[in-house]
Amino acid sequence: MFKNRMMTLLILCSLIIGACKPNSEVRSSLSAVLSELTGTVDAKQAEESSFAPVTKDYVLNENGQIQTADDGRVRLDLSSGTIVRVSPSSIFTLTSNDEVEGGLATKIKLEIGKVFIILNGGSADVETPSGVASVRGSYMKVEVDPETGNVYVTCLEGNCSATNPAGTVNFGAGERTILFQQDPATGNWTLPIVEPMTPEEFQEWLDENPEAQELFNQAMSTMTALAEPTEPSATEPAATATEVPATEESNACFQIIQPANGSSLPGMGRIAFEWETQPGAQKYIVTFTDQNGYRGIIETTETSMEKFIEILPNGGDYSWAVTSYGEDGNEICTTESASFSKPASEPTPKPTKVKEDKPDEPKDPEATAPPCDPYMYYCP
Template identity: 50%
Template structure:
């Protein structure tokens, strides 16, 4: 009897193991999108077709299909992942892919023209643009390619967004300006969203009203001023770390206000923070552009040549828990550096002076900096100013008197 029971038990376990081994590995389901709320001209093109065709509410698109709208066209696309995409007039985008990621599904889109609004429902969405990839891991992001200037604008109404290596969040935007002379995009510019940016969200997304009201409430909510200190009242645009935050770490080197070399390896160090699993380091350039790096160490070594501009930079470090939430941010330090040698290459062969056609003027009365590449990727060579040619006055013509006729020459 015991032998029979043991055999039955072994058979049952074997069947369970065999059944579990036969289960398919979970994969990302094929991404589809359902079209609704159509107005004006809306068309789509499948990957196998060469021409666009009109659509109706309820039609579906699949991976690698394209959707375009006319000057009066709008459409809502509900992805099978739960994400909503609202397409503005004069836009063209491609549904690129849907892949499994650590934090859910990673959806990829390609925007070639116009403006799309993304309302995320879990996972992440990456949007490929001519200037790079814009990502959202949160809720609400808009990506636009300006039809006139070709500038790329990314607004983050709510959530965690990133573009150009910069992380930004609620009520912020990043702009990449396009240089038509070189065909290149400039560095990302981080700004606060304007009232016009918020209005675009409200006009195109009924879902944005609640988020907009929350942002307004956060900006207008009164903040009690501590009686023990005269710390300024925090605003939605400024992060203020006061002494009331317990046991927050401090930055160490380079010391605040340091003057460092124009090039070479520089090590940034700070104290360890209790409970920190990683540290987010943010460098802000003289023009306001930011670069964000993450490390698990309490130091970061980098060639300072990655910051070519001369001027004053600031850097701050935020300690993060294992789940990515911030513990505290150390008081920011500043450092100054000369312009990188990479910006002052030798002059082009045969070039001895700057002319008005190719000069970048730092001071009209000083030697110019000859811009031998582009304004978005400047490489200046210092040359003397081309002398202004002086005009030599033309000689004044002299009049020679005619000889008087003799009497014999008078007519008879």
């Protein structure tokens, strides 16, 4: 009996001692599978001393590095579910993956070049020579300029932040900031400033990320390109409004709330479009018409939406109206049209190296004419 009591006492002591030990940090092994390789892509694991060419399905382990040549691109599917796309002329390190409250915190390092991060939950920190860029829950681009050392960060969706010794700024969908390199003369740092993304930066996301195209399509709902307006055909069905019983209540149609008729909108940024609820409506079709008669359509089940006004890049006058449809798919009624105007959404290029002055050359008017903007859902 004495022996049994001693054994029980020892077990209790061991349990108590174990419970008093501090919790060790929970780590999740980080790795990435390579795919969609183009051009020259080299890699090296943490224990290796030099880079070597790699191919599809190569697995990069924690603290491994990727190096792309001027023509090199690669997609990395991280074990956490996050996607990282590495652009040409980049050096990228897969640093760590820690379990934190709310998901996984992925840390990577970008010495030079550009990466696009498409998160699948959790958060990601990108260490650069000029500061740290962070994103929680969605899409962020980080680019280190090889000449200036400045870091350009765009946040397509989600909650982003940028930090350097001068401070931290938080920014969100459709916004950008610059982490300026430390001033070599004074040793001072510049606090990042948040501003809207340019149309050029939106297009960069679309050009280099199929995932962003899906997001952009979702943001634009079911916007489609239509031809120039034509007269209704002889076979077009008559308006269903005539089939509704002629009572004051049933013939009442909902109205547009905002933007107010005649509004002047900015050339960039999110704009809220809102209308009243139509009784019996299951969906709404929003139609935008420009001053040349071209139209674009968005379908939604909500009575409001926020869209980047860059989807309408041309300056000028626009009209818009909302049509409601019932559960049977038939049209109920259409609001009165409202109008707004906006300036052209001109891209603002990032600073570039100053080039030597050259004599002016004759310009071909056709060559200098602006191309059809890829953000247009129609092109005249």
